[in-house]
Amino acid sequence: MTSPLDAGLGLYRHALALRGYRQAILTADIANASTPGFKAVDLNFSQAMNRAMGSDTSGAGMPAAVGTDTGVKALLVNDARHISASDLGGPGTASAPDELPRDAVQYQVSAQSTIDGNTVDLDQEKVTAAGNAVDYAATATFATQTIKLLLTAMGGAAQGGGA
Amino acid sequence: MSLLGVFGISGSGMAAEAQRLSTVASNIANANSSVSTGGQPYRAREVVFRSVPVTEGDNTAASAGMAGVEVAGVVESATPFRSVYDPGSGFADAQGYVQMPNVSPVDEMVNMISSQQNYQADLDAFNVAKSLALRTLSI
Numbered sequence: 001m002t003s004p005l006d007a008g009l010g011l012y013r014h015a016l017a018l019r020g021y022r023q024a025i026l027t028a029d030i031a032n033a034s035t036p037g038f039k040a041v042d043l044n045f046s047q048a049m050n051r052a053m054g055s056d057t058s059g060a061g062m063p064a065a066v067g068t069d070t071g072v073k074a075l076l077v078n079d080a081r082h083i084s085a086s087d088l089g090g091p092g093t094a095s096a097p098d099e100l101p102r103d104a105v106q107y108q109v110s111a112q113s114t115i116d117g118n119t120v121d122l123d124q125e126k127v128t129a130a131g132n133a134v135d136y137a138a139t140a141t142f143a144t145q146t147i148k149l150l151l152t153a154m155g156g157a158a159q160g161g162g163a
Numbered sequence: 164m165s166l167l168g169v170f171g172i173s174g175s176g177m178a179a180e181a182q183r184l185s186t187v188a189s190n191i192a193n194a195n196s197s198v199s200t201g202g203q204p205y206r207a208r209e210v211v212f213r214s215v216p217v218t219e220g221d222n223t224a225a226s227a228g229m230a231g232v233e234v235a236g237v238v239e240s241a242t243p244f245r246s247v248y249d250p251g252s253g254f255a256d257a258q259g260y261v262q263m264p265n266v267s268p269v270d271e272m273v274n275m276i277s278s279q280q281n282y283q284a285d286l287d288a289f290n291v292a293k294s295l296a297l298r299t300l301s302i
Contacts, residue, residue: 020166025228027288031176035212105228
């Protein structure tokens with residue numbers, strides 16, 4: 001997780017995973033719109049994203065070999081013969097677990113609930129899900145453009161433009 | 164990938180709403196069935212929904228907040244039968260009343276509309292997830 005390529009694309013990896021997760025949660029709310037006692041939930045995206053980026057020091061916004069509090073540098077591994085710092089127990093190199101943030105899933109505050117205890121507001125859920133879908137597509141577009149940028153840098157305009 | 168979990172969730176929602184819709188259809192069709200199985204008039208039926216957590220393969224962490232829906236059971240309405248005065252009917256009792264099903268057409272229509280809207284919302288969510296998944300393939 002210390003390659004410069006990961007530094008550029010790690011942001012999108014996390015963002016797409018979390019946007020997809022949020023879409024699934026909102027879909028679950030919609031599917032349970034008639035389930036007695038079901039409490040609507042949502043993903044606190046900024047909290048989850050901060051957590052994800054914090055657990056991966058190679059993420060965007062930070063240089064790949066950023067120093068840490070202990071003054072130990074994460075090792076840059078770009079050759080099979082290099083020793084990765086995770087083998088040494090070093091910081092910033094343990095690959096971020098792709099575990100989804102459970103505690104960032106929180107109950108929604110409902111304006112009104114039905115008599116059977118269901119708090120899903122179907123219209124609100126549809127709007128939120130549509131907005132999240134747009135955000136997902138935007139993130140995917142940015143990822144595509146970043147990859148094209150890297151291809152251009154590697155192989156010139158002819159290859160980069162053909163992606 | 165959590166986006167693929169959407170298909171299971173909205174699929175379970177559509178299946179549950181479809182069963183609710185067929186229950187409504189059954190109730191409306193039998194609104195005048197004065198004899199059902201057991202010799203009694205038809206009793207209106209209702210489905211009971213229950214949410215079930217969804218797990219993606221061995222990734223149990225993905226289940227937080229991701230819940231599908233299933234039909235926990237079908238219950239029969241306990242409201243009393245309608246009594247219709249029809250002394251000429253072969254099913255009339257000594258006072259000339261025939262017991263008719265306890266189906267409330269208004270309840271059934273409301274149930275049908277609600278079920279239709281929920282089904283539509285599930286289908287929309289499914290299609291959104293599908294287009295997002297295809298969009299991801301083209302990164």
